[in-house]
Amino acid sequence: MKTKTVITILLVAFILASCAPAAKVVSTETAVPTSTFTPIPVTPTITLTPIIYIDGLTNVLKPDDNFIKQVINENYLNAMGITREKVELTYTEQKSIDGQSFVIMLDKSMGIPRAIYTQSAGWENLDYSIRRLTDAKNIEFGSQVVHYMLTDGTYSKIVQGNFNLFTSSGELDFETWKSLKPDLTQTDPALRYGKFDLSRADKVIQFASDNGAKVQIYHLVDAVKEYKTRDYSNDLSQWIVEGNFSRDEYIAIMQNRIRQVMEHFKEKYPKVPITYVVVNETFDWNKLAGFWYDKIGADYIDIAFDTARSVNPNVKLLYNDVNVFYDGKIDDHDKAVYALVKRLKAKSVIDGVGFQMHLEASTAPSKELVMQYMKMYQNIGVNVYVTEFDVDMTTATGSPDEKAKLKAQIYQDMLEACLESENCVNFAMFGFTPAVSWKPDADSHIYDKNYKPELAFYQVLKTLYNAQSRVR
Numbered sequence: 001m002k003t004k005t006v007i008t009i010l011l012v013a014f015i016l017a018s019c020a021p022a023a024k025v026v027s028t029e030t031a032v033p034t035s036t037f038t039p040i041p042v043t044p045t046i047t048l049t050p051i052i053y054i055d056g057l058t059n060v061l062k063p064d065d066n067f068i069k070q071v072i073n074e075n076y077l078n079a080m081g082i083t084r085e086k087v088e089l090t091y092t093e094q095k096s097i098d099g100q101s102f103v104i105m106l107d108k109s110m111g112i113p114r115a116i117y118t119q120s121a122g123w124e125n126l127d128y129s130i131r132r133l134t135d136a137k138n139i140e141f142g143s144q145v146v147h148y149m150l151t152d153g154t155y156s157k158i159v160q161g162n163f164n165l166f167t168s169s170g171e172l173d174f175e176t177w178k179s180l181k182p183d184l185t186q187t188d189p190a191l192r193y194g195k196f197d198l199s200r201a202d203k204v205i206q207f208a209s210d211n212g213a214k215v216q217i218y219h220l221v222d223a224v225k226e227y228k229t230r231d232y233s234n235d236l237s238q239w240i241v242e243g244n245f246s247r248d249e250y251i252a253i254m255q256n257r258i259r260q261v262m263e264h265f266k267e268k269y270p271k272v273p274i275t276y277v278v279v280n281e282t283f284d285w286n287k288l289a290g291f292w293y294d295k296i297g298a299d300y301i302d303i304a305f306d307t308a309r310s311v312n313p314n315v316k317l318l319y320n321d322v323n324v325f326y327d328g329k330i331d332d333h334d335k336a337v338y339a340l341v342k343r344l345k346a347k348s349v350i351d352g353v354g355f356q357m358h359l360e361a362s363t364a365p366s367k368e369l370v371m372q373y374m375k376m377y378q379n380i381g382v383n384v385y386v387t388e389f390d391v392d393m394t395t396a397t398g399s400p401d402e403k404a405k406l407k408a409q410i411y412q413d414m415l416e417a418c419l420e421s422e423n424c425v426n427f428a429m430f431g432f433t434p435a436v437s438w439k440p441d442a443d444s445h446i447y448d449k450n451y452k453p454e455l456a457f458y459q460v461l462k463t464l465y466n467a468q469s470r471v472r
Contacts, residue, residue: 054091060103063115063123071105071114071125079455080110081401089114096136097469104133104465112458113465126461127453130162133461137469139419140165140214140426144388146436147171147203154451158432159207166208167216167387167428171201172261173235180237189256194237196260205265209272216387216428217265219277219320220258221304223290236291250295255307262311275316277354277387278308283321286336301340305349319344320354320387323373325365330373342380352425353377354387357414361396361406367413371421378423386418388430390437390444391456403443408459411446415460419467 052062072087088108093101105115105123116132117123124132134141142165149155159166180194201217208215224235240253258278265274279301282288292300301319308317321337337353344350359365374384391410396403418424433447434440440449446457 054103057091057093057103060091060093060117061122063105063117067115067123067125071127072107075452076114076458079404079453079458080112082110094136097138097471100136102132102136106465110458110462111466112462124161127457128157128161130461130464131160131164133464134164137464137467139464139467139470141464142166142213142216142426142428143432144169144218144428144430145204145207146431147200149436150203150207155433155436156207158447158451160211162432163213165214165216165426165428166204167430168201168204168218171204172198172217172219173222175200176261177236177240180240182237182239189252190260193253193256196257196264198261198264201265202268205269205272205274209269214273214426215275216318216385216426217261217274217276218387219280220261220308221254221278221292221300222280223282223292225281225284225290227291241291245295247296250292251300251303254292254296254300254304258304258307259311262308262315266312275318275352275385276308277318277320278350279304280320281322282319282340283333283336286332302344302347302349305344305347309349316351317349318352318354318385318387319350320356322356322358323365325363325369325373328363328365328369330369330376334373338376341377341382345380345382350382352383352385354385356388356430357386357390358388358430359391359410359414361391361393361403361410363395364391364410364413367417370414370417374417374421374424378421382423384418384421384424386414386424386427389414389427390430390439390442392439393443394441404455407443407454408456411456412459412463415463416467419463419470 054060054062068089072084072089077084077087086109090106090108091103092106093103095101100118103117104113105117106113113126113133115123115126116129118132121132126133130141142163143159145159145163145166146169150159176196176198179197182194183191186192205215207213222235227235227241245253262276265272282290282293282301284290288298296303305317319337319341322333324331324333326333341350341353377384391407393403393407396406398406415427418427429445431437432445433449433451434443434445435449435451437445446454446460448454
């Protein structure tokens with residue numbers, strides 16, 4: 001009985017256990033983490049600035065408002081005497097001398113170009129990129145360039161952007177003569193008469209080389225007319241002036257100068273187009289005068305040109321002198337220069353004549369008179385080079401606005417005379433700002449002392465824009 005009872009109890013327990021819900025089994029493995037949903041970020045709407053082209057021009061971007069404000073600035077408005085509302089901008093497409101197209105932004109109200117567009121550079125302010133325009137038209141337009149200012153950012157920017165022709169300054173004048181150290185025991189001229197320091201001139205020519213510009217060397221031989229009455233050490237070494245040399249030795253001294261300078265540049269800068277002023281200012285009105293004339297004679301000019309031609313027969317050689325146009329006519333001084341150049345041309349030793357054209361505002365010649373004088377040289381097969389142009393305003397009368405307009409008109413007239421004369425090769429100013437000038441107080445230039453363009457600048461720009469492209 002006892003055994004049966006136990007079995008019955010166990011059986012009942014088993015049946016109850018089978019009917020109970022199954023126990024939850026917890027895995028000993030790592031549980032899968034609860035998934036957290038990260039929403040996909042919504043890409044913000046991007047508003048693209050539309051690319052706007054100028055109507056009628058192929059793929060020429062219209063300049064934005066900021067650029068337009070840069071070129072139609074307060075300086076321009078003040079110089080032109082207009083308000084911003086009067087400015088009417090138009091765009092014209094032209095072809096360069098090599099067939100490449102460029103576009104000019106023109107202030108139609110004044111006829112002044114304000115910017116230039118090329119595919120390679122885009123839009124550029126013509127206040128600092130005149131060269132884009134003159135290169136396109138094959139016009140040689142330049143300035144005297146001073147070596148010690150090429151490290152100045154503003155100065156070098158204007159030179160680099162605006163001029164395709166550089167004229168040297170004192171780098172080859174008195175600075176080189178003063179440093180000569182002779183050794184008269186030597187027989188080799190380069191040793192006997194000293195070596196010229198050409199490092200200053202190298203800076204100008206290297207800058208021209210780096211920027212693909214041409215160079216006018218100013219000058220190989222100066223007449224030194226005042227050597228008896230002033231400090232001649234500014235123009236020649238004292239030992240040369242006070243030395244008791246023979247005529248032949250003075251010739252050797254002069255020839256050593258020409259050969260050293262020309263051979264140096266020929267070897268160091270074979271790819272830079274260089275024009276040389278061989279002889280400078282040899283007339284006292286209409287008579288030959290000066291140191292070399294006194295020591296050698298009138299034929300020193302012929303000897304100088306013959307020497308230069310023998311050193312480098314491939315470069316252009318000039319005679320350079322002032323232009324007086326006394327009483328508004330071609331005077332005796334101008335006629336004497338013409339006769340000399342004509343004689344040298346007959347010998348085939350000269351290529352051109354340099355017109356200095358340091359003008360006085362109150363006595364400036366007419367455009368017609370200057371073209372007449374240029375025509376005289378064309379008739380004998382001689383090219384004209386405007387080498388040192390500026391306008392001294394100290395003799396001008398009138399209000400500041402009247403003086404500004406007078407200077408601008410003279411610049412326009414003389415530049416047009418060159419551009420319209422078939423034998424005028426180039427136009428070079430004697431500096432472009434009173435900040436670096438032989439006449440800092442004469443208001444002679446197209447930029448002011450702070451390098452801001454003046455009315456004369458804009459008139460020059462307009463004249464270059466209206467000029468015909470040149471083919472030489």
